[in-house]
Amino acid sequence: MYKLTCRDIGIDCDFVVENSEKKIICDSFNLHTTAKHNRVIPMRKVLGTIEKKNKEQHNERKTNNIDESETLKLEKWSLGRRHFS
Numbered sequence: 001m002y003k004l005t006c007r008d009i010g011i012d013c014d015f016v017v018e019n020s021e022k023k024i025i026c027d028s029f030n031l032h033t034t035a036k037h038n039r040v041i042p043m044r045k046v047l048g049t050i051e052k053k054n055k056e057q058h059n060e061r062k063t064n065n066i067d068e069s070e071t072l073k074l075e076k077w078s079l080g081r082r083h084f085s
């Protein structure tokens with residue numbers, strides 16, 4: 001699912017489009033921007049902004065990787081155990 005808001009394009013407005021098809025987001029978004037802001041956003045810019053947003057979300061997921069810290073805990077636990085016995 002992709003999401004795009006007017007703010008992402010640099011317009012101070014809370015309009016949000018959500019869809020799994022980038023093309024549909026682009027069409028819906030332009031229906032809104034032409035009607036409400038009298039602006040046409042080039043498809044290339046819409047797609048570029050969606051791509052950029054998705055990359056940011058992907059990076060967030062990477063830094064919050066729980067698996068890594070869990071593996072580290074397990075390693076420490078088994079090391080401590082070995083030392084104890």
Ligand SMILES: [Zn+2]
Nearest residue numbers: 006013015036
């Ligand atoms: Zn708007």
